[in-house]
Structure formats: C-alpha cells, structure tokens
C-alpha cells in the first residue's frame with residue numbers, strides 16, 4: 001500500500017557505543033523496549049510517519065554503529081541528513097565527552113544546516129547519573145542544539161525527541177530558512193505536497209492567462 005505524506009525527512013541517530021541508539025529507535029517505532037540489544041554493525045534502518053503541526057511527515061531514520069571500527073562505514077550515511085539525534089548516556093561521562101567529535105562529524109559530513117537534538121538517554125538510571133541536566137543544557141545552548149533527556153526503557157520523551165526535531169525542520173521550511181528543493185537537504189516532498197504544489201501552479205497559470 002502506498003503511503004501518503006507531505007514531507008520525507010532523513011534522520012540520523014549518532015553517538016558513542018552503548019548509549020542506547022538502537023533502543024531509542026526501537027521504542028519509537030515499536031513502542032517497546034528492545035531487551036536484547038546488540039552492538040549495531042554498520043547501520044540499521046527504520047521509518048515512521050508522524051503528524052507534525054497538521055502535516056504528515058515520513059521520518060527515514062538511519063541508526064548508526066557507535067563503535068570506532070565502523071566509523072568509515074557510518075560516515076558514508078551522513079550525507080544529506082536533515083536531522084540528527086546526538087545521543088549520550090547520562091550515566092557515562094565518557095559518552096558525554098565524545099559529543100564534540102560527533103557534532104563536528106555531523107556538521108561537516110551531513111550539512112552545516114542539519115537540525116540536531118541532543119539526547120541524554122537512560123534517564124531511568126538516576127542513581128548512576130554522571131552528567132547533570134544543567135551542564136548538558138549549557139552544552140546544548142552553546143552549540144545551538146535542542147535538548148531532551150530520554151529513557152528508551154520507559155519510553156519517556158522518545159516520541160517527543162523525534163517530533164521536536166521534525167517540528168523544528170518544518171518551521172525552517174515554512175520560514176524559508178530550509179529549502180526542500182536544494183540538493184542534499186535531506187528533505188523531499190511527499191505525494192500530498194506535490195499534488196498541492198501542482199494545484200497551486202495550475203491556479204497561478206490560469207490566473208496569468210486571465211490577467212492578460
């Protein structure tokens with residue numbers, strides 16, 4: 001069955017190994033916690049259509065391996081991504097310290113305009129927390145990132161993370177800051193949008209004929 005949607009956005013999920021990227025994607029798509037998550041080899045893929053501000057948006061999501069040995073493979077998937085979830089584990093300072101490198105990769109390899117949301121995962125493990133909410137919020141602010149803490153285990157803020165990122169991209173399209181027709185924007189018009197654009201163009205042409 002063909003799906004109808006207004007836009008398609010390409011998303012990446014990046015961050016160090018073991019931060020919970022695959023579990024976040026699984027929770028978002030299947031609405032349940034992936035019990036037996038193994039390290040991702042290369043990349044995995046998922047997609048879901050969501051409603052954002054009255055528009056239907058298909059999210060095409062690439063979940064990348066965090067392990068260094070897959071870095072050359074995963075980097076080749078960055079190109080033309082419209083949005084990214086940059087994930088660290090709130091119980092691991094090491095994964096937080098690695099954020100700057102991941103961020104540089106995303107902005108140089110995907111696009112300087114990529115919309116990124118910083119995600120502090122494993123919020124359910126409060127007793128083991130090594131990174132405070134405040135310091136991560138400051139990092140987000142300094143680097144122009146949105147920010148949420150999530151739990152792929154309980155599902156807290158998982159859907160909101162994807163929606164927040166998609167909403168931000170949509171706002172930028174509407175304000176003209178992002179152009180879906182630019183090569184490598186990571187955005188495509190879906191059937192519904194194309195039909196609407198065609199109708200608008202036909203009306204514009206009709207008006208042009210009447211005007212002269």
Ligand SMILES: Nc1nc2c(ncn2[C@@H]2O[C@H](COP(=O)(O)OP(=O)(O)OP(=O)(O)O)[C@@H](O)[C@H]2O)c(=O)[nH]1
Nearest residue numbers: 017018019020021022023037040066122151152153
């Ligand atoms: N308590 C808790 N554990 C989590 C959460 N998310 C993931 N985990 C656990 O963290 C481990 C790593 O999760 P993955 O989703 O495989 O991590 P990943 O970031 O995809 O790892 P790579 O594929 O190696 O990059 C697993 O043992 C998960 O069960 C969470 O929100 N809370």
